[in-house]
Amino acid sequence: MNLKKHLGVWLTVAGLGLSFSSIAAQSHHGEGTVKTIDMKERKIELDHGPIKSIGWMAMKMFFDVEDRELLEEVEVGDQVEFEFVKTGDGRFVVTDIELKD
Numbered sequence: 490m491n492l493k494k495h496l497g498v499w500l501t502v503a504g505l506g507l508s509f510s511s512i513a514a515q516s517h518h519g520e521g522t523v524k525t526i527d528m529k530e531r532k533i534e535l536d537h538g539p540i541k542s543i544g545w546m547a548m549k550m551f552f553d554v555e556d557r558e559l560l561e562e563v564e565v566g567d568q569v570e571f572e573f574v575k576t577g578d579g580r581f582v583v584t585d586i587e588l589k590d
């Protein structure tokens with residue numbers, strides 16, 4: 490295989506890698522009310538409004554929270570804004586949460 494061909498293959502692979510990683514890293518923004526905080530299972534239940542970027546209507550649902558410090562920053566009843574990602578295995582993980590001002 491000549492060098493030009495090698496380069497073409499490599500660029501295609503690099504391009505695919507880039508688009509896969511940007512899909513995996515897509516973060517969604519939501520707003521809602523804290524309904525349940527489960528420190529033990531590291532989950533939070535949020536009653537959230539519509540989230541267009543992922544095609545969701547308003548609903549009440551549980552999210553995973555890998556960073557437990559985020560759970561210590563909020564209380565049941567708080568109005569919050571949050572960021573989350575969908576993982577490769579289909580879980581929804583809150584990556585940031587803060588009180589809505």
Ligand SMILES: [Cu+2]
Nearest residue numbers: 537545548550
């Ligand atoms: Cu939802």
